[in-house]
Amino acid sequence: MNPTCYQNWIHLDLKGMIPSESRLIEWLDRMHSGGITTVIFEYEDRYPWQTFPGTFRKGYERTGWEKIWAHCKILGLEVIPLVQTYGHLEWLLKHEEWSKYRCDGRVNLLCPQHPGVRQLITSWLNEVAHLHPDARYIHIGMDEVYHMGQCPVCRKRAECSPQGTNQILLEHARFVCETVARLGKRPIVWGDMLQECPESGIGSLPPETVICEWNYRNGEGEDIPKLRLGGKVAMMGASAIRCNYPTWNRLVGALPERIENITRWKKFAFNTGDVSVVIHTVWARSRGLAAVYGPWEGWLPAFDAVIARESSDAIMRGMTLLQRGHDTGHHQQIEEAGAEMKNLHSSDPFEEQALRWWEIALRYYAELHVLFYRVLGQEELYGARFWQGADPDLVVVSEQVHDGLVQRLTSLEVDVRDWLKKNEWSDAEEFLEERIRSLRRVAMRVPSLR
Ligand SMILES: [Zn+2]
Known part of the structure; x- marks a missing residue:
């Protein structure tokens, strides 16, 4: 052969x-x-x-x-x-x-x-x-x-x-x-x-x-x-x-x-x-x-x-940002990568939509880390109060994190739905339920310490 x-x-x-x-x-x-x-x-x-x-x-x-x-x-x-x-x-x-x-x-x-x-x-x-x-x-x-x-x-x-x-x-x-x-x-x-x-x-x-x-x-x-x-x-x-x-x-x-x-x-x-x-x-x-x-x-x-199709510079840069965002555990750095992604554009409609989806993926990943902070931070505060007493200031900060997170997840859900609709994908509701609303459900389960 x-x-x-x-x-x-x-x-x-x-x-x-x-x-x-x-x-x-x-x-x-x-x-x-x-x-x-x-x-x-x-x-x-x-x-x-x-x-x-x-x-x-x-x-x-x-x-x-x-x-x-x-x-x-x-x-x-x-x-x-x-x-x-x-x-x-x-x-x-x-x-x-x-x-x-x-x-x-x-x-x-x-x-x-x-x-x-x-x-x-x-x-x-x-x-x-x-x-x-x-x-x-x-x-x-x-x-x-x-x-x-x-x-x-x-x-x-x-x-x-x-x-x-x-x-x-x-x-x-x-x-x-x-x-x-x-x-x-x-x-x-x-x-x-x-x-x-x-x-x-x-x-x-x-x-x-x-x-x-x-x-x-x-x-x-x-x-x-x-x-x-x-x-x-x-x-x-x-x-x-x-x-x-x-x-x-x-x-x-x-x-x-x-x-x-x-x-x-x-x-x-x-x-x-x-x-x-x-x-x-x-x-x-x-x-x-x-x-x-x-x-x-x-x-x-x-x-x-x-198909050995050469990717544009924007896609190459976008891939680097996506990886950088996924490699760090710090939500601010993920957000920075996302902000840079936002400025990348391509004249190829497939590439343009890939960049916009990666921007969404980094937003999701940043919120996931805020969620870790909120869930585990709250458990830590809950534990601490039995030893040293409750710090009302820390409780307020934790609640503010919660409110901001829920608000941003709601807006992320809207943007994901819009993107999926624009690009004509099926099963958007299933995707939102499994992959986006799941984060909000976890956030909502955290009991308030107020
Ligand atoms: Zn059998």
Whole structure:
């Protein structure tokens, strides 16, 4: 293989916030103009599946999806559906009607031994294939099924096999891959769980199978695919534009490590030719029922690293300020970084919105530190009064901090809502509840010492 011949694909996880149909098209245009050949949509419950009535969560209706797919076709951007067929199925199994398919009662895990499961998956894959007649692949997920094989039926099955629970994984993977292959498509499977399986077991998957090794870390040598199959099964690799970060104390994760991860994968693909495709993933929550990550604009430089688009000076300066703000624990220094961010502007509308979102992210981070001061400072005063007596002046200062904080959080909420509305993001209320009002709720729980 010519090592320079690899492709960059983008994966969009739709389990969190999604842009409006027209904004999504603008994002796709930008990525396509930068050389992205394929988009993978991880649909979750954002499509009104006939197989799973009653599960559709507001997003793009069927007609909206048809417009999006048609636009991709005009661009020559291949669309690949991703549907999880083992774990990460919270969107489905959380519903009472579908909970009977859980393995060991787990809300995210399907039981492959349930008598109705194979028919259900076959029917779903038929529907998926029918909606994507031009797609050469269907991505079937199957990552992170750490709790597989624990219900009584699965356990019994595992005990009968020398490969234990891996046998359950391999049998289920084989069934799903064969079903996809029969539909004339190639199945893509995440590689993490297969690492523990013997090579013979992996070799028993149908020849159409493509294994995708994801690695979102950055250490030397760490982003090299670990699965070595002697060329028996085709390989792809995956980086993360956005993945797990501490949602409870940041509105944007650390960007330099994302850019490093993307760059290392691209170099690896280019230099070695060991992977034919690098899928650059954009995750929307750490798991199905966890907090939403927020709008993509916050991670714009990572998107741009994928398409090798040079960032403006304002964005480079903005990234430095964001990092400086996140690296300090002092609210005044965070506010200073935010004030400097306010003066940065770009003529590129995506970059301009990224800068405005980072300004909001620093305001949030500054208030978080005021909240620490208020909550822990108040507890300290509460403790001190039993030893030395109460100092009314300190109590007044603490109450003033509280009043200012609540006022600023209220104004931050308004500004976040306005920004999300202007940029046409879904699920603004959920974002505000989980990520902004949560701070105010904590502040309000602090009892007064007056
Ligand atoms: Zn089970």
